[in-house]
Amino acid sequence: MLVIDPATPADLDAIDEIERHSFPAPWPRATFEAELARAHARLDVARRGSRVVGFANYWLVVDELHVHAIATHPDQRRLGVGAQLLDHMLATGRGAGCASATLEVRCTNAPAIALYQAAGFRTVHVRARYYQDDGTDALVMVLALA
Ligand SMILES: CC(C)(COP(=O)(O)OP(=O)(O)OC[C@H]1O[C@@H](n2cnc3c(N)ncnc32)[C@H](O)[C@@H]1OP(=O)(O)O)[C@@H](O)C(=O)NCCC(=O)NCCS
Structure with a gap:
C-alpha cells in the first residue's frame, strides 16, 4: 500500500x-532541506512500508499551486506513484483554496507530460530555451482547480 x-x-x-536518479540537473x-522550513512550500513523500x-515538491502561493518537482524512484515507475502524488498535491491545493495549478516541464519529457x-x-505557453543546461524549451501547463 502506498501512503503519502x-x-x-x-x-x-x-x-x-x-532526485539524482531522476533529473539531468539535480537540485x-x-x-x-530548506523547503521543509518554508511556510508556503510542501514536500510530500510516497512510502511503501518504510521505503520512500x-x-x-510544490508551493502554495496565494491562490496558485506551483508544481516544482515530482519524481518516482526508477525501479518503482509505472505503478501509479506519480499519479497518486499528483492527486494528493492537487487535493491539497484545492483544500488550501487554490484556483489553479501551474508548472513548467521540459518539452522532451514525454512521461511527465503524459502524467500531467x-x-x-x-499547455498554455512555450518558453524557448528555458533550461540552461541544454537549452531545452519548457512547456507551461495549467490546470483550473476551482
Ligand atoms: C514522470 C514520473 C514522475 C511519472 O511517475 P510514475 O510513478 O512512473 O507515474 P505513474 O505510474 O503514476 O503514471 C501515471 C500516468 O502517467 C503517464 N506516464 C507515466 N510514465 C510514462 C511513460 N514512461 N510513458 C508514457 N506515459 C507515462 C501515463 O499516462 C500513466 O498512466 P498509465 O500507467 O495508466 O498509462 C516519473 O517518470 C519520473 O520520476 N520521471 C523523472 C522525474 C521527472 O521528470 N519528473 C517530472 C518533472 S518535475
Whole structure:
C-alpha cells in the first residue's frame, strides 16, 4: 500500500537519491532541506512500508499551486506513484483554496507530460530555451482547480 504524507528531515537522503536518479540537473539536498522550513512550500513523500518511493515538491502561493518537482524512484515507475502524488498535491491545493495549478516541464519529457495531461493539465505557453543546461524549451501547463 502506498501512503503519502509530509516529508521529515529523516526522508531527505531518500529524496536526494531519487532526485539524482531522476533529473539531468539535480537540485542539491540542501534545497529540499530548506523547503521543509518554508511556510508556503510542501514536500510530500510516497512510502511503501518504510521505503520512500517518490516525492513531490510544490508551493502554495496565494491562490496558485506551483508544481516544482515530482519524481518516482526508477525501479518503482509505472505503478501509479506519480499519479497518486499528483492527486494528493492537487487535493491539497484545492483544500488550501487554490484556483489553479501551474508548472513548467521540459518539452522532451514525454512521461511527465503524459502524467500531467492525464490529470487535466493543458499547455498554455512555450518558453524557448528555458533550461540552461541544454537549452531545452519548457512547456507551461495549467490546470483550473476551482
Ligand atoms: C514522470 C514520473 C514522475 C511519472 O511517475 P510514475 O510513478 O512512473 O507515474 P505513474 O505510474 O503514476 O503514471 C501515471 C500516468 O502517467 C503517464 N506516464 C507515466 N510514465 C510514462 C511513460 N514512461 N510513458 C508514457 N506515459 C507515462 C501515463 O499516462 C500513466 O498512466 P498509465 O500507467 O495508466 O498509462 C516519473 O517518470 C519520473 O520520476 N520521471 C523523472 C522525474 C521527472 O521528470 N519528473 C517530472 C518533472 S518535475
